[in-house]
Amino acid sequence: MPAHPPASSPAADRSAEVDAVVQRAIATHAAEPGGLLPLLHAIQDALGWLPPDALPKVASALNLSRAEVHGVISFYHDFRTSPPGRRVVKICRAESCQAMGSDALVKHACSTLGMELGTTRPDGAFTLEPVYCLGNCALSPSIMVDGALHGWVTRQRFDALMDEVPEVE
Ligand code: FES
Structure with a gap:
């Protein structure tokens, strides 16, 4: 056999x-x-x-x-004990980015994506995390989307970046 x-x-x-x-x-x-x-x-x-x-x-x-x-x-904030969403968005909350409007950007991100900072959306589409300096202070406020760094992020730029992110099944 x-x-x-x-x-x-x-x-x-x-x-x-x-x-x-x-x-x-x-x-x-x-x-x-x-x-x-x-x-x-x-x-x-x-x-x-x-x-x-x-x-x-x-x-x-x-x-x-x-x-x-x-x-x-x-x-350490960096470690995740639950699986991330399909797209991971990190918003810098350190001093330079705070001074350049990251609070407003966080509010905008939470409201646009329909989720709280530090969570993964129930549909698994996004994880939204705070991060404390991305080493890109000269271009504050900075965010990272799926490992790619972006500076001078306005609300409009944030929306455009999210639109560039396809919903992956
Ligand atoms: S404080 Fe945000 S990149 Fe350094």
Whole structure:
């Protein structure tokens, strides 16, 4: 009788993907001094967030408790503990951008996209996050859309950028 490959499922595929990413990040960063942060960043860069099933493996590889890893994740705003939306919009809230109108831009973004800052819209279309300096202060206010930096962002420019973002199924 011919051998059949093991049955696959989306959940099993996802779990295998998470495992591969985590093992790669551990192999690259676990031995570094202070390797926890780059390791977590590597996982988030690859998956878009830090799935809970990754954390025990990270803790074990670094000889840390789960609570210690969880504490670091909670401390840094950058880490996501839930999957991001299909488009990720970050609005700078640091000093220079505040001085150049980022408060008004945040209000506009929330009202235009129909969501609160620091959340993912229930339909999964957008994640809207605060960020604290994008290194683009000379062109404040600055935002980042799907990893692309934009400066001097007015409300009109924001709307145009959102219009450029296709809704991906
Ligand atoms: S303060 Fe916003 S980019 Fe630096």
